Structures are given as structure tokens and as C-alpha cells.
Amino acid sequence: MKTRNYTPEIKERAVRMLIESANDYPSTWSAIQAIAPKIGCTPETLRSWHKKHIDQTIPANVQAQSQEQRIKDLERENRELKQANEIIRKAAAFFGPGGARPPTEIMVDFIDVNKQEYGIELICRVLPIAPSTYHRAKDLEECPDKRSLRSQHDDYYISEIKRIWQDSKCRYGARKVWQQMKADGLQVARCTVERLMKQYELQGVWRGKGKITTNSRDDQKRADDLVNRNFNAQRPNQLWVADFTYIKTMSGWVYTAFIIDVFARAIVGWKVSNRMNTDMVMAALNQAITDRNNPKAVIHHSDRGVQYLSIRYTDKMADSGVIASVGTTGDSYDNALAETVNGLYKTEVIDYLKQQWQGVNDVELATLEWVDWFNKTRLHSTIGYVSPFEFEKRYYDNLTLSGMAA
Template identity: 30%
Template sequence: MLCQGRRQRFRFIRRYRQEFPVSIMCNVLNVSRSGYYAWQSRKPSKRSNENNRLLKEINKVYCSNRKVYGSPRVHAVLKNQGYQCGVNRVAKLMRENDIQAQQHRRIKRKAAYKSTSKVANLLDRQFTVSKPNKVWAADITCIWTGLGWLNLAIVMDLYSRRIVGWSMQSRMTEDMTIGALDMALLNRRPGNSLMHHSDQGSQYQSQALQEKLKRCKIVPSMSRKGECYDNAVVESFFKTLKSELGVGQRRFNTREEAKAMIFEYIEVFYNKQRIHSTLGYLSPHEYEAKNINGSGVY
């Protein structure tokens, strides 16, 4: 049967009573018309009133976070705000009211190729890092606009998943990777035990970038060729950014429009507001503020 419980059947009838006759739906769902009308005229229960109040708070959290949070993140925010409710209750209310996070497209895994890089994969998928400025992960992605491609290079501190450096240009050159690294160095001022992990793109294998890493006493590490999972955290960030900015459903008119939206997403939403399950449902900024004292990070 479409609806299992008696109340669920009544809710179903109330939801679709404008589209189908009540008498027909009552017959199909095996409930009486008098029972339905008695339920409809009954005063809301204490539980129902509590659910209505909770639903309003769920909507506030959902809308204030760009409508990208699912029930686990919504529940985590409500819990931090002092609301006593279970994650299953939040999930049920969101499901019944068609509140859901944007879905991400799955990325097909590419076949592995023989490596041509002389730089070893020192990170070896060890994405959990105990200290800030110990491992930075970098990569480049492309976003289509009405005036052509916009390329985004980022540097992420794996400790807190914070984007510590980024650069955007119309052409995919080594200057992008160096620019993102320069911003990260300026923002974080790391020590001498830092690893820089990337893929084997020509921008990262360039002599200029490798010499800069050497001068700054940063140890290079590179993914195996064709193994996107060797840099999975950054790949996940790019997937999240494109999904939550609506890339694919919309097109930026100009590169400047895309730059402004990406800047606001990284600096205002992702780094300071968006909570991460990996970080105990804290934002990168909150996680660092909670766990770091006098370590040279801002």
C-alpha cells in the first residue's frame, strides 16, 4: 500500500484532495470519509505543534546555508543552537516537506596510467592531518562562462580543509599555481616541514613552481597519473563548489561575474560558514579557532 499508517493516509488525502476526489482516495486507501474529516478538524497535538516549530527552524537553517545542507548538517546546526531533537526526526520532517540538499553528480573513475613524474606520491592518500601547515593539497578546475573558460587553482590545508590560497585566470598557466601558492604562503607563514601535494599537471611539474617549492623548503608530492583519488579531498571540494554554485544548471555571463561568485563562496561561505562532517560539523574557521593557539594561522 502506498501509505502504511492511518495518519499517513490522511496526510496523503489532504495533500492531493485538490487533484482527486476525497471519496475515491478514501476507498483506495481503506479509510472512512468520516474518519478523515474528523482527523482534519481535530486540534493539532502537542507533538504536531512542536514539529511545526521545529520545521520553521529547519527552514531557517536550510535557507541561510544556500539550501545545500542535508539532514545531518541541519541537525548539527540545530544541536549547536541548543535544540533537543534527533537526526531521524529532522530527516523525517525534511522528507515530508520536500526539503533536500542539491545532489552531486558522480565522477567516473578514470583508468590508471603509467606515471611519468619524477616526484613521488608521498601523501599516499593519508588525508587526515594532525597539524596545520603540514600538508597542503592543490589542483586546478575549469568553469565555463559566456566569454570562455575561467580556470581556478586552489591550495587547501588538509588539517582544516580550509582554502588558504587561490588564483583565477582565463589561461591555464604555471602563473596560476604560483599565484595560489604565494597567497597561501602569505596567509599562513608555514614552517619548514610542509608538504605540497598535487596531480601531475604540467603547471605543477613546471620548473618555476618546483624551484619555488625548493626555495621555500616545501617538500613536493604528486598523485599517480590518472588516479584522481590520490587527491580526493580537493576533487571533492571542486565537486561541492560547482554543485552549490549551480554550475551546470546555469552559466555565468562573464568571467568577472564568475570570479565574484567564486570569491564570495570560498571566503565567505566555505571557509567561514559551511560545516564539514570530517571536522565534527564545524566550519574550517571554527575548527581552527577551537583547536589552534598561536600556530601562525589566522
């Protein structure tokens, strides 16, 4: 039997999920036995990954420290953690609800209020702001003439944008705000209006649309559409479709990327991330290639999102013998099968299990459970009401019987 290789990311994800879910089981070993089959490895393999993680996390020189020194270090760390927690609590109350990064101006105000008690350096270590950024902001506050010409123009433009947006009862988006500014005789680029509205979180009403995940560029080089909306395959690893969807959580937007084998509708790669970038879709692709034993000449179909058209992603496909295919017209029908899986995921996991999700961690654990059930247990009408893995097993069993008959 061929030895299976696991990527470092799969190992890290498995260990992290084990640590996060350990409290839900009576022992570490029982948690290992529950998590390992879902990852696709043996319990002993997962146990060895966990042990290696512990050994790397706690170096030998730390383990050999004297008890007295360790107590001193722990007391110092405890004091620092208490101060950091105090800063976090005060910052949460100061910034208000929401998981997005606060504007620099708000963080500067918070530092001004609390710098006498904690000092600028300590607050900056806790907040996502560098001390140099704070000092520069204070310098520009005292000497406004030092600001760039663009910043000075932005001050005027944003006041007009807010006026128009509020006059519309907050209904106007960037396009209509820009048109109104032109009608008022203000010569400003549309991209400037879009940038400032995004920066100040001003958004118009959307008609039946969710958060946009397919961010495409018409001038970006892309592969031909080899599928033409014909989502049928005669064998496993003939055609994969890829897409990702979004989840609103209490700590901000979270994104889940999937790669589906069209033949049996099996999910062969997935990744949950709080960033809608190339790293996310690359992780799903790497998992699919590894789990499917580096298949050759498989067609990978996606929409025109910039993540799937990135150089790193297309180079990875080329190096792995995967053939790229990209939808042409740019609507949901071009990747209908992947959109269907996204819809099932939203219905059966995101909307069904919880009303509020905390963030990446609980979404990832729920996705792990769902993908395992989806592939191994869930009945699919399009493949004769069997699970994807069962459908693939029957295919390979038939091949074996055909070979024996021949």
C-alpha cells in the same frame, strides 16, 4: 602582533574587485567595508590601495592638462572608440557566437570586407591579428606555392579527416580517425591528426568525461607520492592538496585553482583565470604561503598536471620550504580531497548560482564570496560540523591550554 604582508597580486585583485562591485553598494566606503574582510585586510588598508591605484592611473601631468586640450583629447578618443565599437559589433556578427579566437583565415576575410571603411591598421588594432600577419596571408593566397610543404600536406590531410569524421556522424575522435586513415592507406602521424582536429575544432563524443585539466607527461620529472591516498593531518600546515577545475562561460573556459589545508579543509589559496597555465597555480601557491605566514616543511600534494610539475612551481616550493608530493597512478583517487572540494565548488557556486556565466570577472567575484563563506561559516561533517577556521581556532586554543598546564 605581527604585521601581515600582502603580495602585489592580492592588492591588485582586491582593488579590481572593489572597482567592479562598487555599483552594488550605496558608496565606495560601504563597498570597501564589505570587500575588505573577505580579502583579509582592514577597510583603511583597502582604501589606501584604492587611492594609490587612482593616483597611478591618473598621472599628475594629465590632471594638470588644460581643459581645452583635455576636451580635444577626449573627442579624439571618443571618435576612435566609436570606430572600435563599430568594428567589434561587425566582427561579432561576422564571426558568430563563441569566445574563442577566430581562425586567421576568418579574420583576413573580415578585414577584406571592411578595410575600405576603417583601414587595415585600425582593424588590426582591434582584432587579435597583426598587420604583418594579414599581409603575409594575402601574399600566400595570391602565391600558394610559397606556402610550406607542411601547410600543403595539411590541406590534403584535413580534407580526409573531415570526410572520415563526418562519415562517423561526428562520433570519431583523433584516435579512431587516425586508425581509419591508416586503414585507407594514408601514412600520417597521430599527432598530426590531433593537431588538425584541434585546429579545426573537430571533436568526437566523450563518454561521461568533462574538459581535461590534468595534462601530464610521463617523461617529466616529478616528486614521490608522500601521501599514498592518506588524506589526514594532525595539525594545520602539515599537508596541503592542490588542484584546479574548469567552468564553461559565455566568453570561453575559465579555470579555478585551489590549495586546501587537509587538517581543517580550509581553502588557503585560490585563483580564477582564463588560462590553464603555471601562472594560475603559482598565484594560488603564493597566496597560501603568504596567508599562512610562510610555513616550513608542509607537504604540498598534487596530481601529475604539467602546471604543478613546472620548473617555476617546483622551484618556488623548494625556496619556500614546501615539500612536493605528486600522485603516482594518475586517477582521481590520488587527489580525492581536492577533487571533493572541486565538486562542492561546482555544486554550490557554478551550478547553483547561475545557468550562464559571463567570464572571469563574475566567476571570480562569486568564488571570493564562496571561499569566505566556506572557510568561516560552512559546516563540515568531517571536522565535527564546524567551519574550517573554527576548527583551527580550537586546535590553537587547546595548544595554549596545554602549554599553560605544562
